[in-house]
Amino acid sequence: MVAxxxxxxxxxxxxxxxxxxxxxxxRWRAGRAAAVDLWAGLAALPGRYLVDVHAVVGRTPFNARxxxxxxxxxxxxxxxxxxxxxxxxxxxxxxxxxxxALAAMLAGGLMVGYRRRVLRPAGLSGGxxxxxxxxxxxxxxxxxxxxxxxxxxxxxxxxxxLALVALGGWGLAELVFGVWNGPLKHAVHGALHLVAHPxxxxxxxxxxxxxGLRPLDLETADxxxxxxxxxxxxxxxxxxGFDACVxxxxxxxxCPAFAAGLPLNPKKLIQDLVLSLDEGGDDRAYTGSRHPGxxxxxxxxxxxxxxxxxxxxxxxxxxxxxxxxxxxxQECPMMIEHVDAVVDLRRFQxxxxxxxxxxxxxxxxxxxxxxxxxxxSLDRRLDWAVDLRLPVLAAGGTCDVLLWLGDGAYDxxxxxxxxxxVLLLRRAGVDFAVLGAEELDxxxxxxxxxxxxxxxxLARRNVALLNGRRFARIVTADPHAFHTLRNEYPAFGGRxxxxxxxxxxxxxxxxxxxxxxxxxxxxxxxxxPCYLGRYNGETDAxxxxxxxxxxxxxxxxxxxxxxxxxxxxxxxxxxDVAGERxxxxxxxxxxxxxxxxILAVACPTCTLMLEGVVEPRPAVAEIAELVLAATEPTR
Amino acid sequence: xxxxxxxxxxxxxxxxxxxxxAPSDARALxxxxxxxxxxxxxxxxxxxxxxALRDYLGMGLERLTVLAMxxxxxxxxxxxxxxxxxxxxxxxxxxxxxGGEDSGMLPYVVAQALGLAIVPDVVAIxxxxxxxxxxVVQALARGQRRALRxxxxxxxxxxPAAPAARPSxxxxxxxxxxxxxxxxxxxxxxxxxxxxxxxxDRPKRLSVGAAGGGTGGALERxxxxxxxxxxxxxxxxxxxxxxxxxxxxxxxxxxxxxxx
Numbered sequence: 001m002v003a004x005x006x007x008x009x010x011x012x013x014x015x016x017x018x019x020x021x022x023x024x025x026x027r028w029r030a031g032r033a034a035a036v037d038l039w040a041g042l043a044a045l046p047g048r049y050l051v052d053v054h055a056v057v058g059r060t061p062f063n064a065r066x067x068x069x070x071x072x073x074x075x076x077x078x079x080x081x082x083x084x085x086x087x088x089x090x091x092x093x094x095x096x097x098x099x100x101a102l103a104a105m106l107a108g109g110l111m112v113g114y115r116r117r118v119l120r121p122a123g124l125s126g127g128x129x130x131x132x133x134x135x136x137x138x139x140x141x142x143x144x145x146x147x148x149x150x151x152x153x154x155x156x157x158x159x160x161x162l163a164l165v166a167l168g169g170w171g172l173a174e175l176v177f178g179v180w181n182g183p184l185k186h187a188v189h190g191a192l193h194l195v196a197h198p199x200x201x202x203x204x205x206x207x208x209x210x211x212g213l214r215p216l217d218l219e220t221a222d223x224x225x226x227x228x229x230x231x232x233x234x235x236x237x238x239x240x241g242f243d244a245c246v247x248x249x250x251x252x253x254x255c256p257a258f259a260a261g262l263p264l265n266p267k268k269l270i271q272d273l274v275l276s277l278d279e280g281g282d283d284r285a286y287t288g289s290r291h292p293g294x295x296x297x298x299x300x301x302x303x304x305x306x307x308x309x310x311x312x313x314x315x316x317x318x319x320x321x322x323x324x325x326x327x328x329x330q331e332c333p334m335m336i337e338h339v340d341a342v343v344d345l346r347r348f349q350x351x352x353x354x355x356x357x358x359x360x361x362x363x364x365x366x367x368x369x370x371x372x373x374x375x376x377s378l379d380r381r382l383d384w385a386v387d388l389r390l391p392v393l394a395a396g397g398t399c400d401v402l403l404w405l406g407d408g409a410y411d412x413x414x415x416x417x418x419x420x421x422v423l424l425l426r427r428a429g430v431d432f433a434v435l436g437a438e439e440l441d442x443x444x445x446x447x448x449x450x451x452x453x454x455x456x457x458l459a460r461r462n463v464a465l466l467n468g469r470r471f472a473r474i475v476t477a478d479p480h481a482f483h484t485l486r487n488e489y490p491a492f493g494g495r496x497x498x499x500x501x502x503x504x505x506x507x508x509x510x511x512x513x514x515x516x517x518x519x520x521x522x523x524x525x526x527x528x529p530c531y532l533g534r535y536n537g538e539t540d541a542x543x544x545x546x547x548x549x550x551x552x553x554x555x556x557x558x559x560x561x562x563x564x565x566x567x568x569x570x571x572x573x574x575x576d577v578a579g580e581r582x583x584x585x586x587x588x589x590x591x592x593x594x595x596x597x598i599l600a601v602a603c604p605t606c607t608l609m610l611e612g613v614v615e616p617r618p619a620v621a622e623i624a625e626l627v628l629a630a631t632e633p634t635r
Numbered sequence: 636x637x638x639x640x641x642x643x644x645x646x647x648x649x650x651x652x653x654x655x656x657a658p659s660d661a662r663a664l665x666x667x668x669x670x671x672x673x674x675x676x677x678x679x680x681x682x683x684x685x686x687a688l689r690d691y692l693g694m695g696l697e698r699l700t701v702l703a704m705x706x707x708x709x710x711x712x713x714x715x716x717x718x719x720x721x722x723x724x725x726x727x728x729x730x731x732x733x734g735g736e737d738s739g740m741l742p743y744v745v746a747q748a749l750g751l752a753i754v755p756d757v758v759a760i761x762x763x764x765x766x767x768x769x770x771v772v773q774a775l776a777r778g779q780r781r782a783l784r785x786x787x788x789x790x791x792x793x794x795p796a797a798p799a800a801r802p803s804x805x806x807x808x809x810x811x812x813x814x815x816x817x818x819x820x821x822x823x824x825x826x827x828x829x830x831x832x833x834x835x836d837r838p839k840r841l842s843v844g845a846a847g848g849g850t851g852g853a854l855e856r857x858x859x860x861x862x863x864x865x866x867x868x869x870x871x872x873x874x875x876x877x878x879x880x881x882x883x884x885x886x887x888x889x890x891x892x893x894x895x
Contacts, residue, residue, distance in 0.1 A: 354804030
């Protein structure tokens with residue numbers, strides 16, 4: 001009797017849950033088509049879950065453990081419960097196994113409760129999420145008693161047994177319906193998202209990193225709006241990805257804009273997109289942290305309503321506050337691609353509405369008319385180096401290393417570090433050349449601001465320019481140009497070996513072309529540029545280079561792949577959204593706390609942002625400048 | 636409701652020389668967008684295949700009429716003829732082009748040909764309820780402004796101090812239509828006789844040793860530029876109203892701000 005009730009309750013709840021999941025899945029079909037290899041995704045799913053997802057979750061080992069216990073116990077218990085629904089199989093040993101699985105789940109549930117009630121990380125959402133530990137422990141404890149009792153032959157009075165089944169059934173219902181649209185959404189949606197992920201190459205079975213933006217099709221004029229203006233303008237697997245968000249708040253904890261009080265919380269941004277899939281709702285039911293300084297409940301959601309606007313779900317300030325630093329993507333255990341979403345939204349704003357914030361729009365207009373964001377004459381890119389007599393690589397010419405100067409060549413501060421780099425190349429006897437007046441801006445800032453048309457125009461012309469010359473490698477001191485040339489130009493036919501200057505200088509030091517004569521001997525904190533570290537996984541070369549020149553290296557709070565952005569990426573200095581603090585000030589606090597008198601940087605944007613912080617602060621030095629000083633010839 | 640015609644030209648970026656929307660013409664179009672909706676005709680005389688024309692369409696203009704003519708032709712007659720046919724209430728254009736003769740004369744010539752009043756250097760236009768007259772704000776030298784009431788129809792040239800033009804967006808620029816009207820235009824003999832070369836700054840004469848310049852180094856120059864001279868003006872302590880008014884009046888006289 002108790003066993004039959006248990007089976008009935010379990011199967012009913014599971015079937016209702018399945019139906020609700022199908023209802024949920026219908027919403028994603030409103031999105032645009034996407035080329036997805038479902039079978040390959042399905043085959044890769046276990047690996048992606050156990051390796052890639054685990055690697056992220058396991059950064060907090062406690063969380064990995066309670067997930068293993070509660071999810072493992074829950075899945076095993078569900079399987080056993082379905083098997084036990086068949087009366088001939090109701091064997092005491094099976095009941096014993098069920099009790100074991102539920103005991104594991106109970107332990108996991110208690111850990112979840114401890115985290116939610118005692119540890120209480122600030123990024124977690126409340127509301128229905130707060131009932132999760134109750135549901136987990138209620139279901140596990142009640143069914144554990146029933147299973148133990150059944151395995152012992154059924155000694156409990158029937159009413160007590162039925163009451164336990166009812167309690168466990170409530171817990172199960174809470175959990176299963178939570179899969180539909182609640183705290184356990186990530187269980188099924190997350191798995192489906194891993195199957196149909198828009199960037200399959202980012203997992204361990206692919207390249208392990210896939211950070212280049214996808215080109216927007218600008219050729220077919222009638223393929224709908226450019227970018228995403230409404231939520232249904234996203235591809236269906238992107239919508240699925242947003243729905244996989246479990247509001248764990250790891251993105252929020254990592255987001256530099258959120259920390260500085262800019263009106264952006266990546267978690268809320270994803271929830272804004274999720275809520276927009278339902279007609280006529282608003283965000284009052286959202287129980288996590290808001291976009292700082294923005295109210296909730298002000299806008300009505302809907303699949304065909306505009307997503308971005310002063311009265312829409314996403315305020316323009318929220319959209320333009322993002323520095324595209326990828327900290328959220330790095331931290332997301334559900335592998336959601338926040339930056340892709342931000343860029344898709346920006347593409348619509350820029351390409352369809354011309355709603356780029358004023359100063360950024362001005363820069364884009366100058367970029368279109370002069371091929372550099374400052375609106376300067378390209379002839380003047382080498383003005384700073386007139387005494388250096390840089391060899392210029394003409395069409396058809398050959399050199400070993402092509403030095404890509406980037407926009408830093410127009411900036412007084414960055415000319416200093418470029419000069420250091422050129423002197424180092426000379427000192428090491430490298431056969432190098434620059435493009436001179438023919439080099440165009442790489443288009444990074446245009447692309448992050450959503451101006452895909454200008455980016456593609458620049459990319460095509462730069463690729464043609466570079467393909468018309470012969471060189472072994474491209475070296476650049478600008479991680480943004482590095483990322484664009486290395487990861488985003490291949491889509492336009494440009495495939496070269498691209499090196500960041502830190503990797504190249506390390507090679508020169510290691511090969512003996514540069515000799516360290518005056519080891520630095522001072523403490524140095526190294527700030528990882530987002531576009532070098534998270535976008536390209538290069539965190540070792542700059543550190544090894546600093547070690548090689550005798551720097552006593554100190555790690556700041558947040559470094560390597562989890563580095564905090566300087567605030568200068570993604571056109572953020574141009575869109576200039578106000579917050580409570582400035583992002584570079586917060587990063588400089590990290591540097592101050594390290595106690596190092598020198599903050600080493602490896603990116604022109606980081607140099608400007610961090611050197612713009614008011615003193616007292618550590619001195620900001622580009623790595624090339626430090627290497628130049630350390631390898632000064634003795635005679 | 637008022638019909639507006641906007642004359643737009645192809646600009647030229649001062650640093651790169653690349654074709655672009657002419658900034659003051661774009662501001663003229665921006666002013667036109669701010670007027671109550673009526674018919675809006677944008678006209679360009681020149682090469683209809685110039686991609687820079689799409690920049691105007693990208694601002695949200697659906698259609699741009701191009702009076703197609705070869706390089707080095709005089710567009711004024713063709714424009715005047717076209718505008719006579721459209722008979723708009725307001726004709727807007729930038730106060731100076733970037734390229735061609737750069738004389739800023741075209742709106743005057745067009746206004747003369749049409750027999751219309753011309754209001755130069757406009758920064759704002761507001762129409763009255765009936766759409767017969769317009770309150771126009773004109774930019775004068777040193778940031779001064781003058782309000783005028785002008786009866787329609789009239790020609791207005793837009794000053795660079797007018798509100799900034801909205802950005803041009805790629806999507807609408809691609810969707811907008813360019814309507815080509817081939818016209819006959821006489822060759823511009825003056826323009827073809829001119830030689831064009833890049834403009835460069837005259838070198839500045841350095842006044843070494845002169846007051847405020849040179850000898851004392853940067854600090855001296857900064858001081859000369861920022862320090863207020865002592866001993867000017869006078870302090871009135873609790874003056875009588877008459878005395879105070881007299882002092883203000885004298886000051887205004889001294890500054891050349893007496894009413895005319």
